[in-house]
Amino acid sequence: MKTEYNFLYTSAGKNDECYTPREGVTPMLDYLPYFIWEKYGEKWKKKDIIIWCPFDTPESEFVKVFIENGYNVVYSDIKTGQDFYEYEPEKWDIIISNPPFTNKRAIFERALSFNKPFALLMTAAWLNDKAPCDLFYQKGLQLLMFDDRLKFKNQSAKRINFKSIYYCRYFLPRDIMIEKLPHPLNR
Numbered sequence: 001m002k003t004e005y006n007f008l009y010t011s012a013g014k015n016d017e018c019y020t021p022r023e024g025v026t027p028m029l030d031y032l033p034y035f036i037w038e039k040y041g042e043k044w045k046k047k048d049i050i051i052w053c054p055f056d057t058p059e060s061e062f063v064k065v066f067i068e069n070g071y072n073v074v075y076s077d078i079k080t081g082q083d084f085y086e087y088e089p090e091k092w093d094i095i096i097s098n099p100p101f102t103n104k105r106a107i108f109e110r111a112l113s114f115n116k117p118f119a120l121l122m123t124a125a126w127l128n129d130k131a132p133c134d135l136f137y138q139k140g141l142q143l144l145m146f147d148d149r150l151k152f153k154n155q156s157a158k159r160i161n162f163k164s165i166y167y168c169r170y171f172l173p174r175d176i177m178i179e180k181l182p183h184p185l186n187r
Contacts (some may be wrong), residue, residue, distance in 0.1 A: 020098040020121060024150045024164070025065045027179040028096055028119060031144070032071070034173045050074060052092035054084045055099045062097055085110055092176060094118060094171070098164075105131040108167070118168035119144065124163040132167070140175075142168035148182045 032049070053062045066073045074084035074089045084099070084107065095118035099107045104126055108129040111118045112135060124145070126132060132141065144166035 020061055021150060022061045022065060024098075024146075025061045025119065026182075027146075028166070029065070029069055029146070030179075031047070031172055031177075034171075048072075049094065050089075050092045052076070052089055052095050052099045054082075054087075054095060055097045066096070074119050079115075088114075092116075095120065097121070104129075105135065108132075108135050112136075112169070117168070119166045119168040119171050121164050122167050124165045126167075136169075140169060142170075142172040142175045142177060144168060144172060144177045147178060150181070 031186070041173070050072045051066050053060060053066075053073060056062050057077050057079070058064075058073040058075065060075065063073055063075050069086060074092055076087055076089065078084065094116065095111060095114075098121040101123055104122060107120070108131075111120060146163065146165065148163075150164050
């Protein structure tokens with residue numbers, strides 16, 4: 001599915017290569033058991049869950065953290081010829097990743113089109129936009145917020161000017177969750 005870009009989809013795109021630190025990934029481990037419970041009932045089958053990280057390489061903290069914790073992970077990246085708008089792994093259960101902040105609407109349209117659970121890290125400021133309301137209206141939106149701002153790995157400034165949150169669907173036990181970051185990263 002190649003998405004045609006227009007003013008509803010595009011943004012400046014100057015900071016798309018911001019890599020999520022481990023501190024922004026590890027809280028997701030607390031919510032994967034909830035997802036597993038929902039999928040398998042009373043049996044915990046961590047190794048049967050396939051997490052797709054569609055904007056990631058083997059160096060990604062998403063890939064590393066999930067593999068280190070016993071999860072089956074498939075990853076893909078446009079740099080290796082696997083465009084999120086056209087590529088889909090043969091088998092996967094859930095998407096967890098930090099997509100580029102450019103073309104947010106198109107990314108979430110594609111994620112919603114699978115009708116599967118996802119948790120995608122995105123700027124909190126996007127909630128001020130009309131697009132999330134349009135996309136998630138009658139579909140359900142869950143938010144996992146942090147008590148502080150994440151400092152992305154390649155972020156040169158000492159303090160970034162926006163908060164990031166996970167926009168989720170079919171993933172959290174409640175629609176809004178707040179996590180404390182493991183330690184103050186940006187103070």
